[in-house]
Amino acid sequence: MAVMERHYTDKIVCYPQNKEMQFSQLKDQQVDTFSDADVVPWSSGDFRLTQTTVFVERFFNKTPCKELAERFDVKENTIVSMYRQAVKQLERIIETLDARREGLKATKSDKFTDDQKYFLLVCIFGFSQAEIAKMFGRHRNVVNKKVKRLSDKYEALFSGQEIKEEVPIKDPPMEGKLTRAQVVKLVEAYTDQGLSHRQAFKRIAERYSEIVNRPINFRGVESKYYKTLAACRA
Secondary structure, three states: OOEEEEEOOOOEEEEEOOOOOOHHHOOHHHHHOOOOOOOOOOOOOOOOOHHHHHHHHHHOOOOOHHHHHHHHOOOHHHHHHHHHHHHHHHHHHHHHHHHHHHHHHHHOHHHOOHHHHHHHHHHHOOOOHHHHHHHHOOOHHHHHHHHHHHHHHHHHHHOOOOOOOOOOOOOOOOOOOOOHHHHHHHHHHHHOOOOOHHHHHHHHHHHHHHHHOOOOOHHHHHHHHHHHHHHHHO
C-alpha cells in the first residue's frame, strides 16, 4: 500500500493514502477476489537499462532466462549474472533505507565528505535542503548546488555514461574578506593547475560563499579580477 511520510527529528509518521480496513471487516466476496499468484505483472517496456528490464522480467513476471537471452541476443549465463548483480544492488539500497532510523550513524558517516552527507540526507533520508543547511550551518543555496552536482554525477553513472576522472585541484588558503589582490593570486593558482579562468572564478565564489555563509555570484569575482588587472596596467 502506498503511503505518505512526514519526517520529524526523532521519528517518521506514515499516513496511508486510502482509508485502512481491518481484515475482519471484509465481506466474503471481497476475500474471494484475493489472488495468491506468485506473479506480479509489471511492464518493463519503459526501462532504458537492460539490467533493470531483466530484473523486472525475472522477479515480477517470471520470464525464463532463455527467453530473455533470445530477446537481448546474449547467453543465458549473461542474463543470470545481470539478475544476480541487480539483486545485490537492491540489497545495498534496502540496507541503506533500513538505516534511516539511525541516520548517518549506521552508515559510518566519518567516511563521507560533507557534500556526500548532504546528498545522502536529502536523497536517501528525505530531509529538505533547508533542514540540511540549518544542520550544517550552511546557506540553502550552497547545499542545493552541492546536492545537484552529485545527483547529476550519480545519474550519469547509473545511466551508463562514462565519467571523466577529475584531476585533483589543490585549494589555496582563503580566509576573511576577499580582496582584489587575493582574487588575482587565487585565480593564478588555479589556472596554473589547469583550470580555465571561468572555472577558477566559480571555484573561488563557491568557496567564499561557504566562508561568508551566503551565495556569491562568480561574476563578482570575475569583476574584481579584471578590475585589478586594469588598475595594474594604468
